[in-house]
Amino acid sequence: MATGHNSLRIVGGRLLDGLGGEYATTSLLIRDGQVVAVGEDADRAAADQVIDATGCVVSPGFVDLNCNLREPGNGQKGKIATETRAAAKGGYTRVCASPETSPVNDSGAVTHLIVDNAALDSPIQVSPLGALTRGLEGELLSDMAGLVAAGCAALSNGSRPVANARILRRCMAYAQTFGFTLMLTPLNQALAADGYAHEGRVATRLGLLGIPEVAETAAVMEMLLLAEDTGVRLHLSQLSTARSVAMVAEAQRRGVAVTADVAMQQLVFTEEALAGYDSRFHVRPPLRTEADRQALLAGVRDGVITAIVSAHQPHDSAAKQAPVGATEPGLSTIESVLSLGLKLVEAAELTLPQLVAGITTGPARVLGISNGLTAGAVADVCVFDPAARWSADETTLLSSGKHAPILQQPLPGVVRHTLCRGQVVWSAD
Amino acid sequence: MTHDPYSHALQLTADGQLRHFLTLDGLGKDLLTDILDTADSFIEVGERTIKNVPLLRGRTVVNLFFESSTRTRSTFELAAKRLSADVLNLDISTSATSKGESLSDTLLNLEAMASDMFVVRHSQSGAPHFIAESVTPGVAIINAGDGRHAHPTQAMLDMLTIRQRKHNFEGLKVAIVGDILHSRVARSQIRALNALGAAEIRVIAPATLLPSDIEALGCRVEYNMVEGMRDLDVVIMLRLQRERMAGALLPSEREFYRLYGLSQDKLALANPGCLVMHPGPINRGVEIESAVADGPQSVILNQVTNGIAVRMAVMSMAMSGQVEERSRLRQESGAL
């Protein structure tokens, strides 16, 4: 006990370890940044501090594979300091920072800048994603090994496709050489052209330029075949169509090393969200049909899709204040993912353990990190009250982006405490 | 048929009067008939020695054209002047916005001019919606064509033309031919014809010029124009832009004309007295044979006259809705 205030006991909460294990009202003991005991062992030991988690769920801290922190950049849309604080409030203990910064994270220098700034400004862990090609231009390989050595967790094309299949094949082969994971957003740009909405009945009704389903599925098929050919570890980011899920499932059955994620917004909303020209729902990939949404949910339930991402895209208000086609894509989601997920649980579209796995252990596994709440694990913990309600608006949102998907309506799920490496980095009170 | 409750709330007052005119989506037969009836009254006004009525005297109408169109702007200008409004024409396509000023900033500047109505044309679908949401209450927005979305005054003047000749819409079979994909006019016409009770609406075009799920708007797709002309009462030809060839949507004008141009032979397949319409400007020999465009079944010139009357109707009705809204707001704030 001479070590000071470094032991903490969370009592009275319902523990979900993100691995399928579920325990009614179990205590958790944390010391020196690690989980040291679970259950009766945790109850018996002394602790400097006690968190009462009665009525709450205790889960691993959330992990996001797809988050835009906007730093480096001009700061108008967000900064590491603002966005990681918002993430901590959302229950996250680790976010992957998209390489689509300004400048693009395609060199060790930019990666170091992100890592150093995060060390100063971020209450949680930031895992930069390196750009797959220089400037994300899809033409020249980036210094992949250098990026990883500087701290990148994986390599990504952001939202910019590598149009040339020969270059994509070489990216994969090179990454495979060193065992790097590629996180790719599948999109055939020629087919997407100037589109910004799902090509379907809503786009036709509203006169919006469509992105056909095949703009994604053609790219998924190409990536799966190239991954199989090169043997690279491929993670497909932000699937949006039913057909993509089926193709990934089929590849997984064949033994291709492919995993996939889906943005939470794709599980909750459809193309109908754009009715009324609500530019917030101008997102990439576009929100698609109800049939797609159902297939994506089934993909999460069946384990084809192992991670649910935030696809957080903070913007300054001007970027969203224009007719839909003239706005920038993306929602400010990092503080709303849990609430949206709990709405799916309330609608019996996902179970609570499926939701928790999708935002904790699922994405962690893609990064090769284990984050279960077992003795010896790093104490990244989220304590949330699924029954409590909050409302997103200009004042409650910590992100610089105020364009959250559901505004000024009661939302389920309040994160009471977020612990990163045993330190309380967010408390609701 | 799909229906957009959002537009409904935005463009109608609490008691169902028009206050903006953004889209025909969600407007019922009664309201569309009111517009046509009011337009009939304005046609009568247009036949007088003095063609002006004092309805909008002292009010300022701003023609806000982000996409230039002399023809459409002129008819709106004439309509506003015949309602005795002060008219300001702003051709934004050549001014500040192209130099990077945002639409929101442009609007802030214009509001300082104390306008009562904006007539908006914009290349982005939904721009009039966006403006209607952001302007001060009491200012009416009239959509003069937005992107591929809607051109509701054009569709209503077409409906007026059809009603003058066919008297009602029940039982009518109407085809719209050509570049449906890029056409805001076609989308609004399909809306209007469905709301007014047309028996059948066909869209005739090759697959490259049809938007996906167009059937959901309430029409039937026909690829073969020869088949599509049968039993028709009205055929509406759309303008074909030259750029469509460059975009690999069509091989050539010649092939398009052969397959989808309205020739006398094809017109002969329709019902006798089938009306020929075209929102203009016409590409003779591309969409339509000259003899058909100038022939006895063509009502293309009537469409121009009706355009002024329909725009006068819509402008005075929307201003009227705003007037009611303002007095309601005054009463509400008085009640507090």
Next chain:
Amino acid sequence: MTAMLDINRLLDDLEAGLRARLEERAITAPVLIGIRTGGVWLADILHRRLALADPLGELDISFYRDDFSRIGLNPRVTPSRLPFATEDRDIILVDDVIMSGRTIRAAMNEIFDYGRPASITLVTLIDLGARELPVQPDICGRTLTLAAHQRVKLRGPDPLHIELRDAL
């Protein structure tokens, strides 16, 4: 009071007054214009009684009202119908009830937009006083002073009768 408002007697009075007026002014070929709705019913009867050659004109003054900025547009506006040239003609303008005078002001403005008439003679069935503009009927069936709670309205066209009732 209802006995005083016998429609047929009032019409007889209007016809007699009108004939005398036309004679006095030496107007031989007037045209009749009724203001919708009640004025048209009355004008139609007078038109038949005077056996005029020109068809009857109908005026819908909705576009000329001066209260647009307060109550908006009449949603049931129908086209005015003046099936004759008004230029240099002697016009008999007919309405059912005159009160503020604003309807007549609007009607005269509208008539002038068709051309410059030689003269306008105003005929009204009932004059309720309470004028807000300097407009007076040349021939009037009956002048009434109503109590605050009373309303008068011409009902028709068949049968045509005058309704006098208490406002709620």
